[in-house]
Amino acid sequence: MLKQVEQWVKAALLEVQEYVQLVGRVSGAVVTRPYYYRDIVLQFEAIGVGSLVVVSLTGFFTGAALALQTGQTLDRFGARTLVGQLVSASMIRELGPVLTALMLAGRVGSGMAAELGSMAVTDQINALRALGTDPLRKLVVPRVLASTVMAPVLTVIADTFAITAGWIISVTNLGVSTSTYWTQVQEGLYLGDAWQGLIKPVVLGLVIGTVGCHVGLSARGGTQGVGRATTNAVVVASVLVIAVDFFLTPLLMRVLY
């Protein structure tokens, strides 16, 4: 029993070490040539454009539900008109980054793990190396760059959809006027919130991209291994998104306000 725990801890530490090494090597490769521009553009398209619908829908329904819920709660304090403030502040600071990142973990993290995983188990990664290509530059850098840069962009889109949905609900359901809603949306926002809402998704996007690639590249054992890698990537990336957000929030609050 103790031996098993020991083995498990060792394996976990090794995994973390390998992950950190990957992140280090990616950082090195991002600032040096050669770049695979075509692959970078393709990944920006696949990750950015490909996630638009998912992220917009998530944002829209979250904003709508948030407006309905908070409308009711605020009624108890006779403060229904503040609904715009609540929707914008909670979306931009917390829910927008986290929910977008969770969607990306499911859609993009799993995709990377599946794609790189099947390349790993069919020796395509080795074939790349044998043909003189560094898989890190060709496969990992484009994906990590795309997820890191597109996460904040997609988060802003999710926020926009959420605040718009909040407005629709406020006007149709809560009887709050359009001008009151939008004034409150602005009232609720500080510059620090905007920064927080942009910096968080950068970090979360980086986590999703590197975890997806790392888990994919270390896939072993045929199609079963690819399946395991895909599941692991989603689980690990999702938990990390929430954990990293938790630790990032107080840090950013101290720095930004």
Add this chain to the structure above:
Amino acid sequence: MAFATARSPELEEALGPGSPIVVFDRVSLAFDDNVVLRDISFTLIKGHTKIFLGASGSGKSTILKLIVGLLRPDSGVIWVNGERVDNRTEADLMKIRTDLGMVFQEGALFDSLTVAENVGYKLLEEGAPDGEVWRRVDEVLGFIGLSEFIDRMPAELSGGQRRRVAIARAMSYKPRILLYDEATTGLDPITADTVDNEIIKLRDLEEISSIIVTHQLRDAFRIATHEAVHDDNGLRIVPADAAKAREAEFIMLKDGGIHFEGHAEELRDSRDPYLRSFLS
């Protein structure tokens, strides 16, 4: 460390005909506590053929991956084309790999690229002009008889066609050493023969040194005992004379070590029970 471009005349001469092109000196490798190779030594002479036999899991693919530098040995020294590959950085290895072509088990074609893009991959990567690349791709696909499949995706090919595209990809940039990992496993005898013929043609007409991994005796013997000739009657595969057949050497791996090493005839005449069971 210097590379091919900076060789002294003495080294050039030492690497001329009849010189070793791949050398393993007491190479060992274990994955955790699974010892795959134990003190393996062998030499491949330029233009000759080594054929590795052995049960699955005996370390055949591992040997090829060591040559290309995809794996590192735990101990021992590996020379390829006059350069050590066992202790080099990935950047150094990239240069050494330009003279190595590897046909992976199952092909390992890039399934997001067309046949043409697969075959031209390395040339495009090196920045060769597009026109030149596509001309070479045409030429190579013609050589292996797959010209009409140039725009297909790998998923649309049969197993045999995929292996041949893998061979085309490995030979496209004219490496002087080609490594074949079970290029004929799982193919019907007729398709296997066409793949064997490509291997023979490349060896005899392009003077390529070959290392062949297989557990199909039939293909191993065919490659060892045939040669390609190009004369007034065109290109033919004919039975090789005794001297030529001796240029192909068999190595049988078992339990991490070399169980047998010798020519086709010695293998055929061997009384060793393990070899006999493998041959029958």
